[in-house]
Amino acid sequence: MTAALIHYLHKPLPTAADLPHSDDTPVDxxxxxxxxxxxxxxxxxxxxxxxxxFFGIDMGIxxxxxxxxxxxxxxxxxxxxx
Numbered sequence: 392m393t394a395a396l397i398h399y400l401h402k403p404l405p406t407a408a409d410l411p412h413s414d415d416t417p418v419d420x421x422x423x424x425x426x427x428x429x430x431x432x433x434x435x436x437x438x439x440x441x442x443x444x445f446f447g448i449d450m451g452i453x454x455x456x457x458x459x460x461x462x463x464x465x466x467x468x469x470x471x472x473x
Contacts, residue, residue: 427465434467442473 431446438444445468451460 423464430465443471444469445471445473 427446427448431448434444434446446465447468448465449462450466451462452466453460
């Protein structure tokens with residue numbers, strides 16, 4: 392092993408104080424996670440014969456490569472191939 396690798400492997404792990412614990416972004420609660428999944432499951436049942444829709448959950452949508460993604464809890468796209 393090289394000296395740099397040995398130093399890296401023996402470097403102490405950061406403490407809790409060294410790690411960020413918040414970015415001041417609100418955290419989703421359980422219901423916020425459940426609702427999009429319930430909606431997707433409902434659509435799967437009522438549109439079982441349709442293949443022209445997509446329901447995305449917590450996926451980033453890039454409308455402009457120079458802007459950050461929009462990340463909705465859920466979104467529906469109609470008229471698309473699955």
